[in-house]
Amino acid sequence: MRKVLTALAILACSAVVQAQDHPADAVSQERLEADIHTLVGFGTRHTLSVQDHPTRGIGAAVRWGEATFKIISAQCGGCLEVVVPERIVQGRRIPEPTRLRNVVAIQWGTERPKEVVIVQGHIDSRVSDVMDFTSDAPGANDDGSGTVLVLEAARVLSQRQYPSTIVYVLLSGEEQGLYGGQLMADYAEEQGWTVKAVLNNDIVGGSCGSDGVCDDSNVRVFSEGPRADLTEALRADQRRNGGENDSPSRNLSRWLDGLADEFPDGLNVRQIWRTDRMGRGGDQIPFLDKGYPAIRFSVAIEDYEHQHQDLRVEDGVTYGDTAEEMDFTYLVRVTQLNVRALDRLARAPMPPVVKAQAAVRTDTLLEWEGVPGATLYEIFARRTDVPAWGSPIAISYVDGLKPASSGTSESTRNWSHVAKLRGDDWFFGVRACGPEHVCSPISSAVPAGAFAPIPQEEGDSK
Numbered sequence: 001m002r003k004v005l006t007a008l009a010i011l012a013c014s015a016v017v018q019a020q021d022h023p024a025d026a027v028s029q030e031r032l033e034a035d036i037h038t039l040v041g042f043g044t045r046h047t048l049s050v051q052d053h054p055t056r057g058i059g060a061a062v063r064w065g066e067a068t069f070k071i072i073s074a075q076c077g078g079c080l081e082v083v084v085p086e087r088i089v090q091g092r093r094i095p096e097p098t099r100l101r102n103v104v105a106i107q108w109g110t111e112r113p114k115e116v117v118i119v120q121g122h123i124d125s126r127v128s129d130v131m132d133f134t135s136d137a138p139g140a141n142d143d144g145s146g147t148v149l150v151l152e153a154a155r156v157l158s159q160r161q162y163p164s165t166i167v168y169v170l171l172s173g174e175e176q177g178l179y180g181g182q183l184m185a186d187y188a189e190e191q192g193w194t195v196k197a198v199l200n201n202d203i204v205g206g207s208c209g210s211d212g213v214c215d216d217s218n219v220r221v222f223s224e225g226p227r228a229d230l231t232e233a234l235r236a237d238q239r240r241n242g243g244e245n246d247s248p249s250r251n252l253s254r255w256l257d258g259l260a261d262e263f264p265d266g267l268n269v270r271q272i273w274r275t276d277r278m279g280r281g282g283d284q285i286p287f288l289d290k291g292y293p294a295i296r297f298s299v300a301i302e303d304y305e306h307q308h309q310d311l312r313v314e315d316g317v318t319y320g321d322t323a324e325e326m327d328f329t330y331l332v333r334v335t336q337l338n339v340r341a342l343d344r345l346a347r348a349p350m351p352p353v354v355k356a357q358a359a360v361r362t363d364t365l366l367e368w369e370g371v372p373g374a375t376l377y378e379i380f381a382r383r384t385d386v387p388a389w390g391s392p393i394a395i396s397y398v399d400g401l402k403p404a405s406s407g408t409s410e411s412t413r414n415w416s417h418v419a420k421l422r423g424d425d426w427f428f429g430v431r432a433c434g435p436e437h438v439c440s441p442i443s444s445a446v447p448a449g450a451f452a453p454i455p456q457e458e459g460d461s462k
């Protein structure tokens, strides 16, 4: 009887998201596990697999993702707009024209709906031969883990409202060449969204490698150095004046590291200062190409025997990306970190665009345009050979009542601050903070430091 009651209790908990102090506390391991088993149950989710079978293949998986978002939306009074952008794709790993569909759920912001934070994982899977679309490809960790993280984030965050928009995305076509990421980056551009951050989650549910090395305390966050959309002019400016370590994605990575440090029981962020793992890629890249700030979350230790592998036993070694090889406690913690980040980014204002003037003077003039939703700005400086930002060196209050402000209530006027530092020896940055002191990532006053795509010059070759 007790067993039955416990089972019923778990079922009840799984069905309804419980109200908690913070949405991250509502993340459920039971739901994450159940969703992984559903995904694995589609047999293969290869992009070239069957699209019209009711229970097998990418078509069934995508329909399930869409239905799941709609159920989540029904539980928040229809708060999610579910759309399924699609296009026909063909390429090196897609020999025939193939229908590609992403599943997207949009939780519109109440104050600044065009400002968006995107969280995504890829729903497609593969085995040893990337063109094998019929063999079972469970793709539990790669990237069932990212997919179920996105669904769970939608469940817990849709219970609240946010000033800016959160977009939950299940991507297809990753293994065949980042097709879903490309479609989604194009979609964001077509919608005219101001992309504050893209959190790409790919392989986030394991903690041990094929060599027996384990690490369940860290999660890796990959960020690009020089941005992909630099023009020749900005590249030259950056070579001369610095900034190769201050891209928006790099500052987003620093921000995530700082956020994780606030929760000593949670995962630590290991910042990896390269775009992705060596010789490999992910769905953050099409966004970076367009100039959108984007990072990749991935496990601290990859397990090469249990990704991109045919299911088999060879010399006593079991190969294949199955749920049995996953660490669900770890996946819960990566999901919680994502939820904390989304909750905060959706409340924070956009990072401002900052310029610094320091030539032939003993101090540094910083200028930036105000951003909607900001109640104050914090100014930072760090030595050029120091990797991390420290504490603010100054604060400017929007309400005009506090020191260091020249007094106006307009949040979008131009701001300036004179730092009593010789600018040659420092990097400067500014972050915008909203109510409850929820702050954006720091935006660096360097060439191409702005959290915005770089206007491409006529005839410029990247």
Ligand SMILES: [Zn+2]
Pocket (backbone or CB within 6 Å): 122, 142, 143, 174, 202, 203
């Ligand atoms: Zn992947």
